[in-house]
Each structure stands twice: as structure tokens, then as C-alpha cells.
Amino acid sequence: MRIAEIYASLQGEGLFAGTPSTFVRTSGCNLRCTWCDTPFTSWQPEGREQGIDDVLAAVDALEPRHVVVTGGEPLLFADVADLCRRLRATGRHVTIETAGTVWLDAPADLMSISPKLSTSAPPADTPGGWRDRHEATRRDDDALRRLMAAAPYQLKFVIDSPADIAETLAWIADLEQAGPPIDRGRVLFMPQGRTREELAAKTVWLAEECPRLGVRLARRHHIEWFGHTRGT
Numbered sequence: 001m002r003i004a005e006i007y008a009s010l011q012g013e014g015l016f017a018g019t020p021s022t023f024v025r026t027s028g029c030n031l032r033c034t035w036c037d038t039p040f041t042s043w044q045p046e047g048r049e050q051g052i053d054d055v056l057a058a059v060d061a062l063e064p065r066h067v068v069v070t071g072g073e074p075l076l077f078a079d080v081a082d083l084c085r086r087l088r089a090t091g092r093h094v095t096i097e098t099a100g101t102v103w104l105d106a107p108a109d110l111m112s113i114s115p116k117l118s119t120s121a122p123p124a125d126t127p128g129g130w131r132d133r134h135e136a137t138r139r140d141d142d143a144l145r146r147l148m149a150a151a152p153y154q155l156k157f158v159i160d161s162p163a164d165i166a167e168t169l170a171w172i173a174d175l176e177q178a179g180p181p182i183d184r185g186r187v188l189f190m191p192q193g194r195t196r197e198e199l200a201a202k203t204v205w206l207a208e209e210c211p212r213l214g215v216r217l218a219r220r221h222h223i224e225w226f227g228h229t230r231g232t
Contacts, residue, residue, distance in 0.1 A: 001077035002027040003055065004040055004047035007231045008062040012222025014112055014154050014188060016095065020064040024055060026080070029072040030137050031099055032130040033120040035158070037194055037228065041072035052083050059087065069108075070097035081106040096151075103143040111151040114190075115144065117167050119160055139171075145179050153186055156218055159206055160192040169213070188218035194228045 004027035011021045027040070027047035040046045050058075059067060067087050074080045075098050084094050084106045093109045100113040116138040124131050147153065157168045168189070172182055189210055191202035199220055210217040226232035 001050065001055075001079045001083075002045065002047045003050045004038075004045070004072065005231060006055065006058040006062075008064050009232050010222065010225065011066065011068060011095075012225065012232075013190060013218055013220055014156055015110065015186075016066065017219070017221050019066050021066040021068050021095075022059050022062045022064045023068045023070060024059065024074075024083075026069070026071045026074040026077055028076055029099075030076060030101060031073065031116060031120070032122050032126065032134050033116060034122045035120070035160075035192055035194070038072065040230070045072070052079055052086065055083060056086060059092075065091070066093045066095070068095045068097060068112075069106075073099055073102060075102040075104040075106065078104070080104065084108060098147065099138070100144045100147055101137055101140045103146045105150070108151045111147050111153040112156060113144065113147055113153055114156040114158065115139065115171065117157065117164050117171075119164055119167075120158070141175060141178070144175065148179075148182075154188055155182070155186060156188045156190055158192045159189045160202070162205075162209075165189070165209060165213070184214040185216065187215040189213075189215055190218040190220060193220070194223065196224055196227070199223060 004025045006024050008022050011019045027045040029042035036042050087094050095110040095112050096108040097112045100115050121134050122131050191199050191206050193199040207217050222232055
């Protein structure tokens with residue numbers, strides 16, 4: 001699998017925010033979100049091929065027992081399933097961060113799913129036909145349901161405007177119509193932004209909406225703590 005970086009930091013988002021964690025970041029993605037905060041794993045993928053043993057050795061060299069397998073889209077790589085099995089066999093807690101567009105039978109203690117809304121699509125004139133490719137791929141409800149059933153989950157929606165909230169609620173209703181109820185305590189609304197100033201402005205109104213809707217506010221703490229900095 002292609003690995004962009006492996007490093008130790010604090011989990012900045014979601015139910016385990018603030019937890020010391022080792023991040024294994026794969027490189028390569030089937031989407032091209034216009035606001036992607038890791039373009040070195042999608043728009044211009046970097047990294048080198050590494051085997052599972054090499055990745056495990058790098059993880060062993062770091063202290064945190066929580067491991068976050070992220071990307072890019074880590075579930076594009078079949079080796080991620082074996083990597084997660086071997087990580088869990090050592091007693092580590094494994095979170096998989098995915099956009100929920102790909103099903104892979106990879107074991108996890110938390111499936112952190114960030115479904116991409118329509119506002120994530122790149123401009124129509126993006127080279128490579130990526131707007132159409134992104135739109136054709138970003139929503140796969142069957143894959144979403146399978147991932148949610150495979151492990152404890154969190155659904156983390158990136159919210160840029162009130163229209164995104166309406167789209168998210170409609171999507172959740174669609175999922176519930178064809179499946180079990182979704183625990184609102186595991187639905188997180190995360191403000192879109194790559195700077196402290198952007199996040200602060202959007203958090204003001206989002207913090208009022210979340211209690212009204214019975215969902216969680218997911219701050220992007222790592223940007224507040226470290227700025228938009230690679231390796232944090």
C-alpha cells in the first residue's frame with residue numbers, strides 16, 4: 001500500500017478527540033473534494049509503497065496505543081484489512097477513517113465515516129473529468145450501511161452552510177428508511193474550514209444548530225491546536 005506518512009499526535013476530531021494517537025495515512029483517493037485538507041493524498045498523491053511489516057515497525061516505534069488508519073481513502077487498499085487485524089491483535093485500538101464509498105472487510109474498533117455532500121464536488125472544469133467522477137462515486141448507501149454494521153461507527157459530516165444540514169438530514173432519512181435507526185449521538189457535524197478564523201466563524205452558528213437537532217458538534221481541534229500543518 002502507498003503510505004504518505006506515519007506519525008504520532010492527538011486525535012483532533014470526533015468521539016476520541018484529544019486522544020494520543022498514531023496516524024497511518026495512506027495515499028490515494030477515489031474522490032476529489034474541492035476543500036480537501038490532505039491534497040498530498042488525493043489531488044497530488046505522494047508517498048511510497050510499504051508492506052504491512054514495515055508499517056507495523058513504524059507504528060511500534062511510536063508510543064500511542066490508539067491507531068488511526070486514514071488517507072486519502074484507506075479502504076482502497078486490500079492490505080489495510082490485514083494491517084488492521086494485526087494491529088488489533090497487539091491490543092491496539094484501531095479507528096478507520098473513510099468516506100464510506102468503498103466496502104472492505106477491515107476490522108476496527110471505530111469506523112469513522114465522513115460521507116461527502118454535494119458541495120464537496122470540484123468545479124465543472126476540473127481536468128480529468130473529476131467533477132463527474134466525484135459525483136458518480138461520493139455516495140454509496142450500500143457501502144455505508146455495511147461499514148456502519150461492521151463496527152461501532154461515527155458519521156462525520158462536513159458542514160459549510162445551512163443547505164448542507166438539510167442535505168445531511170435527508171441523507172440520514174434515506175439510510176433509515178432502508179435500514180435500522182441511526183444513533184444521533186454518533187452523528188457529528190463538523191465545520192468546514194482550514195484556518196482557525198474560518199472554523200471559528202462557522203462554529204458559532206453550527207454550535208446552535210447541533211443541540212436543536214440532537215447531533216454532536218465536532219470541532220477540528222487539531223487546526224485550533226497546531227494550525228493547518230502536515231504531520232499533526
